[in-house]
Amino acid sequence: MTAVTSFDAAPPVDAPPARPANGVVFNGVEGAFWRLLSRGGVLLLVTLGLYRFWLQTDVRRFLWNNTEIAGENLEYIGTARELLLGFLVAIVFLAPLYAIFGLASLATEWVQQLAGLFSLVALAVLGQFAVYRARRYRLSRTIYRGIRFHQTGSAWRYAVCAIFWWGMIGMTLGLAYPWAQASLERFKIRNTYYGDLRGEFAGSGTRLFFRGVLLWFVVVAPFVLSQIVAGAMFDGNLAGEAAKQGTRSGASALDAAGTGPAVAASILGTLWLVIAVAVLYPAFQAMVLRWWISGLRFGELTATSHLRTGTIYGLYWRFVWMSLVLAAVVGVVGFFAVKTVFSAADGQRLPFGVVEISLAIAFYVVTALAYSTIYQATVKLPFWRHGFESVELKNVEVLDRVRAAPATGSPVGEGFADALHVGGI
Secondary structure, three states: OOOOOOOOOOOOOOOOOOOOOOEEEEOOOHHHHHHHHHHHHHHHHHOOOOOHHHHHHHHHHHHHHOEEEOOEEEEEOOOHHHHHHHHHHHHHHHHHHHHHHHHHOOOOHHHHHHHHHHHHHHHHHHHHHHHHHHHHHHHHOEEEOOEEEEEOOOHHHHHHHHHHHHHHHHHOOOOOHHHHHHHHHHHHHHOEEEOOEEEEEOOOHHHHHHHHHHHHHHHHHHHHHHHHHHHHHOOHHHHHHHHHOOHHHHHHHHHHOOHHHHHHHHHHHHHHHHHHHHHHHHHHHHHHHHHHHHOEEEOOEEEEEOOOHHHHHHHHHHHHHHHHHHHHHHHHHHHHHHHHHHHHHHHHOOOHHHHHHHHHHHHHHHHHHHHHHHHHHHHHHHHHHHHHHOEEEEOHHHHHHOOOOOOOOOOOOOHHHHHOOOOOO
């Protein structure tokens, strides 16, 4: 008998790895993203920041177009022109508002206080309004399998709900955060559509609360306790008497009022809060992202996240050590630059103040752009990658039955969100 070998059954040696049919893959190359950001940073300097609309568009196209869901890539079709036009429209609207607030600050004291409170509330509401409108724009410019996403719902209603929940978060020292997130996400996802397929959010605020309450006790509780202790140590009556007395007797009265121990307790509590937030924030981010992804539903399509907390710590650690290297480089270059420029200024008798201010501005702008580039490349890009690639999808076949539906979206981009600095990716 002659053995028959079937070459058709053997896979090629250089065949790409199989793509998961029920998951997400990110195909972007980090080096290409670094080059995109570096070129964008230089153009931001040259154009005095105007290029940011084009850079933001390029970043979104890179992220969207390299994200593969169940074998098909997302596509971003927004343009820089739309973002620029939206920003100009927002400035035209906001400029008179800022002018009114500025004139009110020149009026009588009670008018100033009333105007300050009104401006705070107005900008807070406008900020949340802008967040919702910006999300509507991004969804309407996102295509998957030739079908657009879109968003309905009232942006003003969302803004009022968001302000209410942020007030509750402040009043409860953060304990209301899980229920606030669950409520706002339900509002957003229920108004989110992929074609004619409506989204739902099944995340539970109570479940998120019990997952994160230990973090609250570690971060917030010691700070609150330190402020209570500081208040108990401080005698307000003695402090009031000290304010009426002379320097020596007043200082003695302040010591008797327990000012020193109270201030020390307050400072220690604040330091603990800052350090604890810095150390535990990546764990908080990973926990919330897992909860959010696992709550997403589109019809029978469900998602589950297997994101590891250690992965998020890893990308933040990379950002920290690269930032320290940048700080060292900036320090060395800055030292020699200051020395060289000041020597030249002395030789040409240039005004010292002009040289000092110009050099400070130049270093600030360059350093800020460098840190922004490092943060986006070492935190935002990996966060996007690991967040998506941690997703496991079930009932993906639901997507095969989706039909296109009319997509509504602003033709002028994310104007208010960009003007108020509340926009996202």
